[in-house]
Amino acid sequence: MTYCVAMRLRAGLLFASDTRTNAGIDHIASFRKMHQFQIPHQREIVVLTAGNLATTQSVISLLNQRLQGEGDHLLKVPTLYDAAVLLGRTVREVIERDTDPHDRRSSVDFGANFLIGGQIKGEGPRLFHVYPQGNFIEATEDTPYFQIGESKYGKPIIDRVVNYETTPLDEAAKCTLVSFDSTIRSNLSVGLPIDMLMLRANQFEMAMKPPHRIGRDDPYFLALRNGWSAGLRKVFDDLPNEPWFDA
Numbered sequence: 001m002t003y004c005v006a007m008r009l010r011a012g013l014l015f016a017s018d019t020r021t022n023a024g025i026d027h028i029a030s031f032r033k034m035h036q037f038q039i040p041h042q043r044e045i046v047v048l049t050a051g052n053l054a055t056t057q058s059v060i061s062l063l064n065q066r067l068q069g070e071g072d073h074l075l076k077v078p079t080l081y082d083a084a085v086l087l088g089r090t091v092r093e094v095i096e097r098d099t100d101p102h103d104r105r106s107s108v109d110f111g112a113n114f115l116i117g118g119q120i121k122g123e124g125p126r127l128f129h130v131y132p133q134g135n136f137i138e139a140t141e142d143t144p145y146f147q148i149g150e151s152k153y154g155k156p157i158i159d160r161v162v163n164y165e166t167t168p169l170d171e172a173a174k175c176t177l178v179s180f181d182s183t184i185r186s187n188l189s190v191g192l193p194i195d196m197l198m199l200r201a202n203q204f205e206m207a208m209k210p211p212h213r214i215g216r217d218d219p220y221f222l223a224l225r226n227g228w229s230a231g232l233r234k235v236f237d238d239l240p241n242e243p244w245f246d247a
Contacts, residue, residue: 001189002033002149004048005176006115007162008127008139011169012200013117015046015211016176018149018184020191021053034195035060037067037074038208043120044199045074045083050149051112051132058094059112063087080118080126081138087116088134095132113148118199125201141165153186154179169198174224177214181225192216 004017017033031053037045047063049056063086066073077083095110110132117127117139127139129146139146144164147155154176161167161175173196183190195211214221 001187002050003151003154003180003183003187003190004033004050004115004148005145005154005158005179006046006048006117006127006139007145007172007176008117008125008164009144009162009167009169009172010165010201011167011172012198012203013046013119013125013127014169014172014176014196014198015048015115015117016173016180016194016196017048018180018190019193019195020189030193031057032195034197034211035063036197036208036210037063037118038205039075040206040208041121041204043075043118044204044208045080045116045118045120046197046199047087048115048148049112050114052108052110055091055094055098055110055112056114058098059087059090059114062090062094078120079123080116080120080128083118083120084116084128084130084136084138087114087128088130088136091130091132092134115146115148119201119204121204125199150183150187150190153183157182169200173198177221177224178228181221181228192221194221 002018007014019030021029021031033049035047063074067075072086074083077086098110112132114130119125128136130136141164145162157179158175180194192215194214197211
């Protein structure tokens with residue numbers, strides 16, 4: 001399992017992903033799940049992956065391999081919508097290739113989910129969630145973020161904090177890391193390090209920065225983890241006890 005978050009806010013875009021994969025408790029490894037595609041001053045595209053590792057690696061490999069070809073690829077499509085269409089088509093291609101329709105004994109789930117977002121010059125920042133079937137939905141002002149993977153532990157935190165209009169990127173990053181900490185505490189299949197990348201709206205970089213990696217000893221993450229735990233404990237202690245038990 002994994003945990004990935006992407007947000008499209010008025011201020012820009014945020015992407016975050018853990019690096020843990022597991023095929024059982026005795027087979028745990030780390031793989032990067034954040035992938036970047038860029039033409040300086042023209043387009044910045046980020047893809048996050050979750051699901052069957054063989055599927056996600058094949059999809060990313062094909063997307064990279066085809067950057068040098070004559071057909072459609074992520075550095076040539078005119079809009080982010082077309083990038084999502086291309087990604088969905090590639091996902092279907094890989095799953096159909098690897099699935100044997102005649103093997104009824106197989107219990108392998110080849111499914112994978114992807115988040116693709118960024119900005120192409122001429123349009124604003126956009127963000128899409130691409131499903132294993134290849135179809136997708138787009139983030140809106142009412143629903144400005146997507147999660148894939150083990151999402152349930154971090155969702156309540158983001159729902160309470162993030163607002164499309166008013167949340168700055170640094171506050172979104174803080175909220176996202178708290179959601180990761182809560183997920184890591186509750187699910188062993190999600191783990192450090194975390195990769196995080198932020199793109200300000202309409203400010204194309206000369207060279208898109210690599211994601212910032214947050215490891216086990218990162219002082220900011222440790223301070224955030226300790227402060228959040230202490231704050232929750234204090235708020236809990238300050239809440240009134242139920243009035244009816246001894247009534």
